[in-house]
Amino acid sequence: MKIVARGVGKHFHDKRGQDLPVLQGLDLTVGGGELLCLLGPNGCGKTTFLNLLAGFEPPDEGEIAIDGRLVTGPSPEYVMIMQSYDLFPWRTVLGNVEYGLEVRGWKREKRQQKARELIALVGLSGCEEQHPRELSGGMRQRVAIARALAVEPQVLFMDEPFGALDALTRSRMQQELLKLWRRRGMTIVFVTHDIQEAITLADRVAVLPSAPGPFRAVIQVELPRPRHPRDPAALPLRDRLEQLLQPT
Amino acid sequence: MKIVARGVGKHFHDKRGQDLPVLQGLDLTVGGGELLCLLGPNGCGKTTFLNLLAGFEPPDEGEIAIDGRLVTGPSPEYVMIMQSYDLFPWRTVLGNVEYGLEVRGWKREKRQQKARELIALVGLSGCEEQHPRELSGGMRQRVAIARALAVEPQVLFMDEPFGALDALTRSRMQQELLKLWRRRGMTIVFVTHDIQEAITLADRVAVLPSAPGPFRAVIQVELPRPRHPRDPAALPLRDRLEQLLQPT
Amino acid sequence: MMSVSPHSRRPDLAGERFWSPLLAVLVFLLLWEVAARLYANPYLLPGPWQVGLGLVEVWRSGKLFEHIAVSLYRFGAAYLLAVVLAVPLGLVLGWFTRLHRALDPLIQLLRPISPVAWFPLAVLWFKIGDLPAIFIIFIASFFPILLSTIAAVRNVESTYLKVALNFGSSKWSLLHKVVIPAAFPYIMVGLHIALGVGWIHLVAGEMLGAQSGLGYFILDARNFLRTDLVIVGMLLVGALGLLLDRLMAAAEKKVRRRWGIVS
């Protein structure tokens, strides 16, 4: 599914009621089946932008359409993996991963089978019956990923999904994500702080500026896949992105 | 201050009351003024180990001493920056950073001045009056760092403190941390998933195994400071650590 | 609907704050009038119209304000006393689990005792008039505040305590800098419930020889079989209860905002 953002802006209000612009004049088109990485300094509005795309909040300016339809609220077709995981503390790992399927009315056996598959995919087999508070940070993050992938959404918004993973798990998860993405033809918007990760995953990389304004750049990653983290061919791109992330 | 852990072990109980060993037979000495990085796969027990060191929980086996005294509970001399930040939602940024000083009975003016300094250090000047829910993930993490640094603890336990920071802020924070560390002679135990970061910061790097057992290795980082992320001299160490992080 | 789902940029219309509650009240009055007419006998179930006439009658008697003032004074004294005693006690019992465990059965034993059952003691200790009324209302408000404060403290997230202890908080500073703010929203719910429960006991409290007050007014009207005046009294009690509730809600909002908790 294609995502189109036109002239999108968003401001918050502080306690004195003053306007705090966060996003301004953002134009972006993410093609169907594209994997776009979003880079930008802390507090530049990446999470806010994802929230707008996913329909959790309305933009104050401009409009967002997915698959030609205006986004007016959240939908199970575009699922978000939030920065803070937000697992349901009253459900087990299995229960959390099952959740989306349950909502869709899958039969218990079928959905548990599917949930177990995804728990295995994120490397948490054996933890099915644990509750979130019994898991480590990285494990929780993986549960959130499994929960989102279980429903096979057409569009996936991922907000620093691998931030708490160890290096090995992280690169394994990157590979799994790419596999799924290719197999299912999902459209993915992926927020990360790791330039390396962006280069490994993305079709294109969009860079948000630190002060509200249009994208600093949207760069095509021309490297063939599979990409290797230490591939010297990636170095110029890496330098370019690092430079774009410097404050103006 | 010197930290000594001798034969430390910890197990949790699952809902059926069964023993889940997490840590076993850990021996470690962190010298006074040393900066030790702790690496290990997700769920290997890094957070648990820090919790034991900081006195939040008692070890089930072995004992932990800081500065020659047995750890029996938390103390303001050794401060922990938790993986989940845990800012007080009812306090502003300034209020959060002030907290530790307030507890120590500092006068309002003095502590606010100090708090502002640290807020500036982590690059959040101007956000003093915001509440945590108005901050981005990376900003919250930096508030937690400022809150901990404000009290100038002798020992600092940091659990993936830079995980949500953008690349630039991250490397700036690394430099600031090193500066403070050198100036104050703190002892620091620093958990990270970023091998690069461990190499940039650490005097020594300790690697926890994925299954409960003694440290896989505790490696001296011989590189001179300041260290550069892409220094080719670091490559062998990097490879070594990557290998140690592979499951056995 | 709550704030999350479908985008609502609608301005907060006056309708929501003013007209829709008014409509609800009007519908209620209408149903009541119809029900009253069905019962035919106005002594049994007077309709709103007749109750309105009763109100006018009471108003003309000129004693209404005295009743209201006296009741507000009694209630205010009792409720404040309950807050001042129950909140700290609740904080202490929520905090010291062992003490709580020791005292809980006693609390649970005393809690369900009806104000009627306290009467002999109330008269013995406080004679008649203001004090026994204050005592009865106090007893009624005390336990809900106590229970919800205990529950609120026990539900404080332990990570906040961890952080605070790590910074070397003294017990006292932990309490008033961490536990109270963290428990605040739920303590507030308890205060809110207690407001209603205490106010309900106005009537019971004013049975003990009080010679004025809304409770006295209701009891008196009941003795005269003036059901219309009983309902006038009920509605006055209700209206004042509503007013108190709104004041409470406003205070709550203010504190919540200072606490950074958007409600």
Added chain:
Amino acid sequence: MMSVSPHSRRPDLAGERFWSPLLAVLVFLLLWEVAARLYANPYLLPGPWQVGLGLVEVWRSGKLFEHIAVSLYRFGAAYLLAVVLAVPLGLVLGWFTRLHRALDPLIQLLRPISPVAWFPLAVLWFKIGDLPAIFIIFIASFFPILLSTIAAVRNVESTYLKVALNFGSSKWSLLHKVVIPAAFPYIMVGLHIALGVGWIHLVAGEMLGAQSGLGYFILDARNFLRTDLVIVGMLLVGALGLLLDRLMAAAEKKVRRRWGIVS
């Protein structure tokens, strides 16, 4: 102290669960006996000893169990009815902010109405005996449950709702898979408070022509000026209240554990 600070590996001694509450109760009885002796006249303030004799007297009369059984039945029916109506209504009103805003003033107006004020309507609508008692207890339990359910729903963390909506939860599934579990601990506090408030109104409820039950027993004892029997009644009400409370707590614990919330 709460679970966090100094390491406590102490096993959970029987002392905490059993001996310390017993001690608290004994200290209370002792203070009471002393106070009673100071007052000299055992009719004014009967001591525990005399109350004990009263209990024996009632026990011998053989009607005790009937009173208890009848009261439990009435209370149980009323409380269940209140739960069954107030929790869903609270969920709905907590959820549909606009509806809540419309109805809130009406609720707040009706809420503080004393059971005494409901008497005329209760005798009008319900046959003498069980039904008016059930009605009065129902009214008393209803509002605390309603209010705390509304508050609990409104305090549900919005991120949980976000996630659920994102997965396309229907309203209904949102409610019972997310809102209810998330609000559960606080709804429970309300159920707990309502248990006490409702049980308090047993006495009032059994004023309306009931010829049995603990409330009737207390009223009767009061009419006979038998303060010792009044206190026997109070303590029986208290003890049963305590029992109900413990059953509630056990149920709560079980659900909490299933919910993965360690208390």
Added chain:
Amino acid sequence: GRRGGDGRPRLRLGYLPITDHLLLLAHDYYDFQQVELVPVKFSSWPEAAEALRAGAVDAAFLLTPLGLALRHQRTPVQAVLLGHRNGSVLTLAARDDIDSPAGLVGKRIAIPSRFSSHYLLLRRLLDDAGLPPEAVEYIDMAPPEMVQSLAAGRLDGFIVAEPFGAQAEMQGVGRVFTLSKDIWPGHICCVLNLREPFLQKNPEAAQELVAGLIATGRAIEQDRLRAARQSVAYLGQAPEVIEFVLTRPPDRVTYHDLLPQRADFAATQEQMARVGQREAAAVNLDNYLEPALAAAAAGI
């Protein structure tokens, strides 16, 4: 027993808003010199009795059994005057046409409590008619709810102090089955109980109080309409209702012959014993009754 502002001892007198306590009009009718009378209205019997027992009031009009019970409990009270004689009504639903006690069998009759003159009266009625005590179903109920319950068809009748019977009559839902004076002619009901400490400390005040009340009783009987009008300030009932009670017939309730006499109390005790209330029935009347004040006032 505290002093009032003008040095007169203050006497707090507990009462209920019923015609039985109309003597309270003395506060209006009589110019007390030795005592400051402070009327304290209660809304039900137990509260008034408890207040007297705790010394929160110095005197109170109480049902005979309640006064006896207080005395039995060693509360230092004495019966110094009757409040009235007669004055209660067995009211039945207007829809029934029962005309003899036999018709009461199986009916639900409300009483204010088992410890009331009204219960004793009802039991006597059954006795006299040769009916067993369990012939009717007794319903303990607060008087204000009786009229409503009767109207709603939940009760077949009730016996209680006036004006509740009169209210039922005036609303057309009840009718007089029998007046209490016809069940037990000249029966006593409410008694003025005075705390002994007050009596001992302020004998003149007590004497004047009793004299004032007796004089008021006379005045009420002389002009019942005026009494009905004046009652509003104390009872608060609608004057028409009180007028109804005081005049239909005029001897429904009487306020003369108020000397507390042993025979009346003994008869009540006897009836209490018969219905199983032995404790209060065992009170030694010699200590409880203090007829001297009333005798002095009446010039006996």
